[in-house]
Structure formats: C-alpha cells, structure tokens
Amino acid sequence: MxxxxxxxxxxxxxGKTTTTANLGTALALQGKKVCLVDTDIGLRNLDLVLGLxxxxxxDLVDVVEGRCKIHQALVRDKRVDDKLFLLPAAQTTDKNAVxxxxxxxxxxxxxxxxxxxxxxxPAGIEQGYKNAVAGAxxxxxxxxxxxxxxxxxxxxxxxLEQESIEPPKLIINRxxxxxxxxxxxxxxxxxxxxxxxxxxxxxxDSEDVISSSNKGEPIVMDPNSKASLGYRNIARRxxxxxxxxxxxxxxxxxxxxxxxxxxxx
Amino acid sequence: xxxxxxxxxxxxxxxxxxxxxQCAYAELVEELERKVSEGSIDGKxxxxxxxxxxxxxxxxxxxxxxxxxxxxxxxxxxxxSDVITIEESNERVLTEQRETYVGIVRSGQIIKAxxxxxxxGDVNPNGKVEAGGSIFVLGxxxxxxxxxxxxxxxSIIVASHFEPTHVLIDNLIxxxxxxxxxxxxxxxxxxxxxxxxxxxxxxRLQEVRKIRPLLSxxxxxx
Ligand SMILES: Nc1ncnc2c1ncn2[C@@H]1O[C@H](COP(=O)(O)OP(=O)(O)OP(=O)(O)O)[C@@H](O)[C@H]1O
Ligand SMILES: [Mg+2]
Numbered sequence: 001m002x003x004x005x006x007x008x009x010x011x012x013x014x015g016k017t018t019t020t021a022n023l024g025t026a027l028a029l030q031g032k033k034v035c036l037v038d039t040d041i042g043l044r045n046l047d048l049v050l051g052l053x054x055x056x057x058x059d060l061v062d063v064v065e066g067r068c069k070i071h072q073a074l075v076r077d078k079r080v081d082d083k084l085f086l087l088p089a090a091q092t093t094d095k096n097a098v099x100x101x102x103x104x105x106x107x108x109x110x111x112x113x114x115x116x117x118x119x120x121x122p123a124g125i126e127q128g129y130k131n132a133v134a135g136a137x138x139x140x141x142x143x144x145x146x147x148x149x150x151x152x153x154x155x156x157x158x159x160l161e162q163e164s165i166e167p168p169k170l171i172i173n174r175x176x177x178x179x180x181x182x183x184x185x186x187x188x189x190x191x192x193x194x195x196x197x198x199x200x201x202x203x204x205d206s207e208d209v210i211s212s213s214n215k216g217e218p219i220v221m222d223p224n225s226k227a228s229l230g231y232r233n234i235a236r237r238x239x240x241x242x243x244x245x246x247x248x249x250x251x252x253x254x255x256x257x258x259x260x261x262x263x264x265x
Numbered sequence: 266x267x268x269x270x271x272x273x274x275x276x277x278x279x280x281x282x283x284x285x286x287q288c289a290y291a292e293l294v295e296e297l298e299r300k301v302s303e304g305s306i307d308g309k310x311x312x313x314x315x316x317x318x319x320x321x322x323x324x325x326x327x328x329x330x331x332x333x334x335x336x337x338x339x340x341x342x343x344x345x346s347d348v349i350t351i352e353e354s355n356e357r358v359l360t361e362q363r364e365t366y367v368g369i370v371r372s373g374q375i376i377k378a379x380x381x382x383x384x385x386g387d388v389n390p391n392g393k394v395e396a397g398g399s400i401f402v403l404g405x406x407x408x409x410x411x412x413x414x415x416x417x418x419x420s421i422i423v424a425s426h427f428e429p430t431h432v433l434i435d436n437l438i439x440x441x442x443x444x445x446x447x448x449x450x451x452x453x454x455x456x457x458x459x460x461x462x463x464x465x466x467x468x469r470l471q472e473v474r475k476i477r478p479l480l481s482x483x484x485x486x487x
Binding site for chain 1: 368371387
C-alpha cells in the first residue's frame, strides 16, 4: 500500500508544481513507483514541467466522471522507465467538477499500485485545496523566504492540522544566499521557528530551474545543479534517510575559493 | 396576628428591608406597598432589599424596586438574593473557569474562551485569541489578543514575548505600531491592562501585583 503526499502552499507561484515534478522524478530515479496527480483544474501545468503535455488523452475529470479507466488517463514518463506516471488535471474551467469524496477514492485506488502518490495542490484554500487534501496521508508545505508566503503557509498549516493527517513538513524554496545574508529575506531559522514544523529541506533559487521547466525536463535530471541536489536530498528524506541540511553557500565559487573555505573551517 | 412579611432595619448604610421568602409573591407586593406608604422618613435614604431564598425574575425585581422608590425619598442601592438560576450559575462557572489551549494559534485561526485562557504555544500574526477574562500566552504573542471580550475591564494580557499586532481589552482597541518604544524594549516582561483613565497601557510584569491584586488567588508564599 503506497503513501499519498499532498504538496501545498496557500500562496500561489511559490513552487508547488516544480516541487511535485522534481520530487516525483527523484523518487522514481530511486526506484520507487510514483504517480503524480495534478489537481489544479483549469490551470494545469504539471504536464508542461514534465514535458508530457502533448501525450495527454484523458484527464482527472474524465476518470472521475467515468469516461475512462484510471490507467487509460495516466501518462507514462519514458525517461524513468515505468516508474513515473502523471494523472493530468482537466483544462475545463469548472473547478467544482470533482468532490473530495471522489478524490479520496481515486487516491485510494492509486495507492494500491504505486509507492508514492504526489498530489499537486492549487493555490488558495477553496474547493481545489479541499480536493487535493482529501486523499492525502501526509502533507508538504512549500514556502519561499517572503513574509507573505510564510503567512499563507501558516494559514495552510493551521488548516492541515485540523485534518486527520500527519503533521505537515516544510520545504523552503527559492533561497537566495545574498538576500538572506543582508537581511532582505527571512532566514531559514526565522521561518522554521515562526511556523514551528519540521523542515524537510531547502531548495536554492536558480535560473536552471526555470530553464529546465521550460524544456519540460525537471532539474533533478541534471546532477550538477545545486537546486537539483536540494530536491534529491528531500526525496531521500522522504524515503527515511537522514541527510544533513545542505549549506547555502554559493555554488558558483571558484575552485580556489572552495579550497580556502574547506581549509579555513 | 399574621407573620411579618417585611422586616425593616436601620443600619449605618441606610435601611435594610428583609423580605419574607416563603409567602406568595402577590402577598409580598401588597405588604411592601402598605409598609412603604405608611413609612414616614425625612430626607433621602438608601435601601437594600434582601430577598433571602426567593428567586425573582428581572421584571419582578424591577416591580419591587419601583414600589420602594415610589414615595420618592427611598433609593434602592442593592438587591441581595441567596439564589440564582442554574443558567446564571453555569455562566458564572464558565467565566470563572481557566481554559488551556496547547498548540499554535496560526494565521486565520481564532481561539475563544469564556473565562481566562492560557495558551501554551505561539500566537502567530493574523491568529487571534479572544477571552472573557485574561489571556496568558506561554510563547510568542505576535497576533491579536482580545481580553475581557464581554466587558470585564479588569482583564489583562500577558505573554512570554509580547509583540502583538492588535491589543483589545473590553471594547478598546490598540493597533500596535513602532511608536511604543516601551513595549518594544520590554517585550519579554510586559503586560497590557486598562488603566485608571480608561486607556490601554503597558507595565512591567512586577507591577501586576500592585495593579491587579485580585488576580492572585494563592495566599502566602513564605
Ligand atoms: N528554486 C527555484 N528557482 C527558480 N525558479 C523557481 C524555483 N522554483 C520555482 N521556480 C519558478 O517559479 C515559478 C512558479 O513555480 P510553480 O509553477 O512550481 O509554482 P506553483 O506554486 O505551482 O504555482 P501555482 O500556485 O500557480 O500553481 C515557475 O516559473 C518556476 O519555474
Ligand atoms: Mg502549480
């Protein structure tokens, strides 16, 4: 029996979809059977980030309304052989096409076949959020080091704590060392003490993430990017390994400086 | 001779009318009217009504007060009764109760209590604690605190770390801004209360004992 994890944030645009795509791919690369579910009905884009958009035939609403079987709607990611699948959101605009009960039984069914079901939640706290959370066993809250994102994360955590799921875990995305150092962004400590939930991991802000998303190739496929390392570490923590938090030191440092910083520790 | 239904007694504070609590209400009204009309008192006098074990509705109480005050020279200063309804009693129990909330009051959440409340955890920005009595936060108060929400002006707000966005006591509201250096400098040892001028103000914790002596319910300490 697999485990369903919802990836949520409250505030929009903080990186839920990017996180879902990358963690899904990382878990699949580790040999787990993973199904990603896009619940952002009307605004689907998990398929784009994965580069699977042109292979969609059926979607979530088709499954729920019985127009097809689940396996007919799942799109397979050929890059990670038979390990990663996507259930796309419908592009119809009616957000209320799906109910939490329907989501619950859908996720139950997927859990029989997959090790991990990652549910990409839409922004906000309305129907779409309720659907996304309905079938989940666990929750990951994504935030960025901005006050508005942290406030919304706090709100979402409060709502998640009312659900009968495990205490949510936190990912801080788009970390910029320069801003944190001079106090223009909240630092990791401030955020975790404010929200007082466990930190699952951090991901640095990197142009590579944007360009890889545009190419439809999740950044975790690139082993040399530091953002990629962040996602890989998080995936390993989800699998139960204890991986120390990576340092946010600038990865663009020259080799010489790196050596100096090693010796001067 | 029938039993006296209205006993009159003079005290330093004025008259005490002790009303029989066994007879019918109508009889009592009749007797009171008679006693009041035949009394001949010079000048103004304060009167206390003692009802004993009789339960009176508000309307009945007002009727008795009106009778006593009808000649014009007697003023009812107090009505004593040894009984209250279960409903009133329950309300009293609730407001005297101290409730405890363990957890974080997060953005958008409201925690309410009829009496005092102890929050073991933080109150985050946009989170709100509302209490009929006082609020004690064992953690960081960074949201909204409303003490004495039903009119209890003696209520206070205390927090391990006092940095709320809004402070409300009774029907007074304070939006906390950076213009309160005293609060900012003493945020780890401060409480809020309504002062004698009816304004929300802030003092260091050691002043609670002086400003709200009745909060202390434990005697001794030697
Ligand atoms: N670590 C990162 N570094 C740089 N850019 C990032 C990073 N994470 C996400 N982004 C970019 O931020 C934008 C928003 O990301 P994404 O679509 O994943 O957010 P979302 O939370 O799913 O948004 P929505 O609420 O609209 O669903 C995208 O352009 C994405 O490429
Ligand atoms: Mg998204």
